[in-house]
Amino acid sequence: MTIIKRITKGSAVIFVAIVITAILEYAYQVSMAHFLSPNTFGVLSVALSIFWVSTTILTSGVKISMAKFIAEDTNEERVSSYLLNGILFNLKRGKY
Structure with missing residues (x-):
């Protein structure tokens, strides 16, 4: 391909x-x-907004770092390790 x-x-x-x-x-x-009631829905919306902003800030460098390490490394085993660790990190943060 x-x-x-x-x-x-x-x-x-x-x-x-x-x-x-x-x-x-x-x-x-x-x-x-x-x-939900309007008040409860408002609280949920604020909580989700705070969650997404903090998640974006915390994971902002992960994608760039993964791309850099994968592009520079020729060892297939380490590349698989980078990918797996990146996926697990993002799943842990609720990003996927």
Whole structure:
């Protein structure tokens, strides 16, 4: 598989994942607005906003660092380790 095909396939997968995530997030927001009182929904919205801002700040350098280490390293075993650790770190922070 050529590099262009791999990039295209990877981009398509990421695009589909982003669309599905947006749809699920919208459904979640609508359902929470329906089931919660206005005050409780406001508290939830503020809590989620604080969570997402802090998560973005805490993980801002992870993607850049992973890209740098993977691009520089030729050892396949260490590259797999970088990827696994990055995925686990982001899952732990609730980013995926």
